[in-house]
Amino acid sequence: MSTAMNFGSKSFQPRPPDKGSFPLDHFGECKSFKEKFMKCLRDNNFENALCRNESKEYLECRMERQLMAQEPLEKLGFGDLIGGKSDKN
Amino acid sequence: MGGLWRPACRRVVFCGWPWSHLGRPTWAAERAEPCLRPGRSGPAGTEQGLRRLGTWRRPSPAEQPARRPKSTNPYTRSQEEDWRRRNRTVLTYVAAAAVGMLGASYAAVPLYRLYCQTTGLGGSAAAGHASDQIENMVPVKDRIIKITFNADVHASLQWNFRPQQTEIYIITSRLQTYERTIRNVCVIEQRFSTEQVVPGETALAFYKAKNPTDKPVIGISTYNVVPFEAGQYFNKIQCFCFEEQRLNPQEEVDMPVFFYIDPEFAEDPRMVNVDLITLSYTFFEAKEGHKLAVPGYNSNHQLSPASNL
Numbered sequence: 086m087s088t089a090m091n092f093g094s095k096s097f098q099p100r101p102p103d104k105g106s107f108p109l110d111h112f113g114e115c116k117s118f119k120e121k122f123m124k125c126l127r128d129n130n131f132e133n134a135l136c137r138n139e140s141k142e143y144l145e146c147r148m149e150r151q152l153m154a155q156e157p158l159e160k161l162g163f164g165d166l167i168g169g170k171s172d173k174n
Numbered sequence: 175m176g177g178l179w180r181p182a183c184r185r186v187v188f189c190g191w192p193w194s195h196l197g198r199p200t201w202a203a204e205r206a207e208p209c210l211r212p213g214r215s216g217p218a219g220t221e222q223g224l225r226r227l228g229t230w231r232r233p234s235p236a237e238q239p240a241r242r243p244k245s246t247n248p249y250t251r252s253q254e255e256d257w258r259r260r261n262r263t264v265l266t267y268v269a270a271a272a273v274g275m276l277g278a279s280y281a282a283v284p285l286y287r288l289y290c291q292t293t294g295l296g297g298s299a300a301a302g303h304a305s306d307q308i309e310n311m312v313p314v315k316d317r318i319i320k321i322t323f324n325a326d327v328h329a330s331l332q333w334n335f336r337p338q339q340t341e342i343y344i345i346t347s348r349l350q351t352y353e354r355t356i357r358n359v360c361v362i363e364q365r366f367s368t369e370q371v372v373p374g375e376t377a378l379a380f381y382k383a384k385n386p387t388d389k390p391v392i393g394i395s396t397y398n399v400v401p402f403e404a405g406q407y408f409n410k411i412q413c414f415c416f417e418e419q420r421l422n423p424q425e426e427v428d429m430p431v432f433f434y435i436d437p438e439f440a441e442d443p444r445m446v447n448v449d450l451i452t453l454s455y456t457f458f459e460a461k462e463g464h465k466l467a468v469p470g471y472n473s474n475h476q477l478s479p480a481s482n483l
Contacts (some may be wrong), residue, residue: 099398133375
């Protein structure tokens with residue numbers, strides 16, 4: 086969806102997300118988890134590696150409240166954090 | 175051509191004429207002898223004589239067996255037949271090779287599929303497009319990338335739309351070696367080949383949107399990634415783009431983006447100097463009844479930048 090008119094130049098091709106779109110959290114059910122995640126990010130200088138637990142919890146909250154399709158956490162890249170827990174799927 | 179004529183060696187042949195009963199091959203040879211003697215004519219000598227006889231000169235009807243071969247000299251004639259035969263053989267081989275190549279290229283697709291199925295090798299469809307590989311990513315500790323976020327809104331959409339963090343640092347991952355080599359072989363089938371669980375570097379980011387008006391508004395967004403070449407490695411697992419999102423009056427929502435950087439990013443030589451990737455979302459207003467081809471999604475609403483609320 087680049088606005089460049091020249092034919093030869095590379096343009097960006099947007100791709101749909103792998104698992105679709107997040108339904109909107111109209112009632113703010115997972116807002117507290119989001120706040121925790123943002124606070125963790127701010128405290129850790131926005132390094133994502135240190136806040137993966139919080140992001141995992143946010144996604145778990147979404148899955149519980151039907152705001153996200155159920156996925157096993159390994160598929161979302163949290164395999165190291167579950168440590169032997171059974172799959173949610 | 176005129177210069178080649180020597181009256182004593184003039185030959186005229188009429189192909190296909192029924193003179194065959196008149197001529198004997200030896201006659202032609204005898205008559206050709208004088209012309210073939212060296213020194214007969216200028217610098218070319220024998221060749222000229224041959225040329226005269228072989229290709230451009232025709233023996234007279236009284237003398238010649240009017241056979242197909244262009245030359246009357248049996249030596250050159252058999253040589254020409256040899257050449258012709260050889261040419262035909264070569265042509266046949268070449269044609270067969272061409273057809274064989276074409277067939278092989280068509281057969282390659284099902285053959286690859288069969289190979290991948292029988293050997294059990296897994297793979298992904300294309301670089302950067304398979305979500306199955308997330309399980310097998312291993313972080314590369316020394317490659318940290320900064321992702322900055324940008325938010326835009328089209329002029330006719332009156333939302334307040336902004337990212338909740340300006341940047342995020344993520345560690346790129348790479349696939350384990352085994353997975354990587356497999357991927358290059360079987361690009362059609364998508365299967366799990368190991369069940370190992372290794373950490374990847376999936377990241378979560380938030381945008382916030384607020385509808386300050388008194389009417390519900392439906393927006394639809396698209397995104398852009400700069401630099402363009404790095405955009406192909408930017409994989410979103412889930413986000414809020416390409417689907418209409420409805421905001422009620424005075425409503426404010428968090429919009430998450432869940433993404434990762436493809437492991438192939440670490441191996442692309444063009445990405446060696448890329449340390450900053452910018453993700454930019456733009457919201458448009460969606461209006462009912464219009465049609466727009468949005469990649470990958472079947473939305474009945476479409477972008478309508480010029481519409482009024």
